[in-house]
Amino acid sequence: MERQHIPDLRDHQPAGHPGDHLSALDGRDRLPAPDGRDRTATVEPRPYPAVLGLRMYLPTAPPHESPARLAIPAELSAGLGYDAVGTSPEHGERIMDCLPRVGCVFADDERWWWIVPSGSHIGVTWPSSISYAVGARLADPSWTRALLRSRSARPRLIHRPEGDSPYTPPIPLYFLTCRLAGSTPSWSLGAGI
Template sequence: MIPAQLRTGLGCDVVGTSREHGERILDCLPRVGCVFADDSTDGERWWWVVPAGSHIGVSWPPSVTYTGARRADPSWTRVRRRPRSAKPRLIHSPAGDSPYTPPIPLYFLACRLAGSVPRWSLAGG
């Protein structure tokens, strides 16, 4: 699903946000990687590609879905009762050769939009 010309040497996880939060995040971040959209059961979700392990040591807010590579297609593989598009749509492609959105700025913006206090630990895991 990630365009072939982009390097994915750091592995790929995804962070899912609502469309509303996604639009605000896209406007605020100075650099954005690949962003996909799908029609989930709770409305359209935007999926931000981040390096694998971007969940280590942080607590993503409850409104965010963090999915590791063990489940490559987060919401679009679930069984649904209503029709959906065949696969997620790439809605933003990066200008450079990296598919990644920097996870730390994404994390702080997601927390701010969710009204959550950012929490992290030095003891990752």
């Protein structure tokens, strides 16, 4: 078998474009300065070499964004901190009709979010159809993060309590969500203590 010559890509420059290529082997990119002089800028090394002078730009990860937090009205006192319990809109309407006292409720197209005191998830097993957001920080599912959410798709306040507390009592809410989901309430005594 005859041995073939493999060109050294470090020395390859496309015709008519001297210095205008990315050398993945040395991590340097030749950039023309505004005044026409050549200058060399160091760039982040790429895991794939430039082939035949083609620039290879790899997608970068989006900057870390913390999930959006539901904002309760400033005049309501949330001294216990707050979390959010998410239900389907259908269950949300039934819960609103059944509970004697309801705190702040937010809604979007997919969920109704009930504001409860922080830690209302400790020691209980919420039904699988329920979403629980610690700190009321709502994160989109991982497969939808790339999609832009319109302003109207974000949760909006649909119920404001009459008093100065933003909370829906978590124990009645828990039992009612279990009943609507057809699951048996489950809790452990002394959990989190």
